[in-house]
Amino acid sequence: MKSIISFLFIIIVSLNVHAHNIDEMKIGSNSKTASLEIKIKSTLSNHDVVITVKDEQGNIITTQAAKVITGETIISIVKPNTMKEGMYTVEMKSGDEIKTAKFMIWN
Numbered sequence: 001m002k003s004i005i006s007f008l009f010i011i012i013v014s015l016n017v018h019a020h021n022i023d024e025m026k027i028g029s030n031s032k033t034a035s036l037e038i039k040i041k042s043t044l045s046n047h048d049v050v051i052t053v054k055d056e057q058g059n060i061i062t063t064q065a066a067k068v069i070t071g072e073t074i075i076s077i078v079k080p081n082t083m084k085e086g087m088y089t090v091e092m093k094s095g096d097e098i099k100t101a102k103f104m105i106w107n
Contacts, residue, residue, distance in 0.1 A: 027090060027103050035076040038090065045070040050093045053078055056086050080105055
């Protein structure tokens with residue numbers, strides 16, 4: 001019987017997060033849920049964000065609204081094992097601000 005082992009590598013390429021309502025944003029994978037997660041640290045409570053993931057061509061992979069609380073908020077946004085290898089952009093809109101991060105997936 002063959003055994004197939006698959007590795008998923010997510011590399012953060014760039015991050016632009018300097019804003020008054022988002023202190024820190026990290027992108028990573030959760031091996032337990034097999035999902036891509038964004039960890040957001042904020043000093044403001046109960047503000048809404050809209051997170052959009054786009055591929056290299058600018059096609060929207062997913063869009064999700066979430067509420068960010070004071071402290072750390074973790075948002076699962078997409079299953080990376082369903083995504084093709086390549087560069088992706090995460091846009092996070094909060095009020096009139098847009099934060100961006102880029103990451104790369106290698107399967």
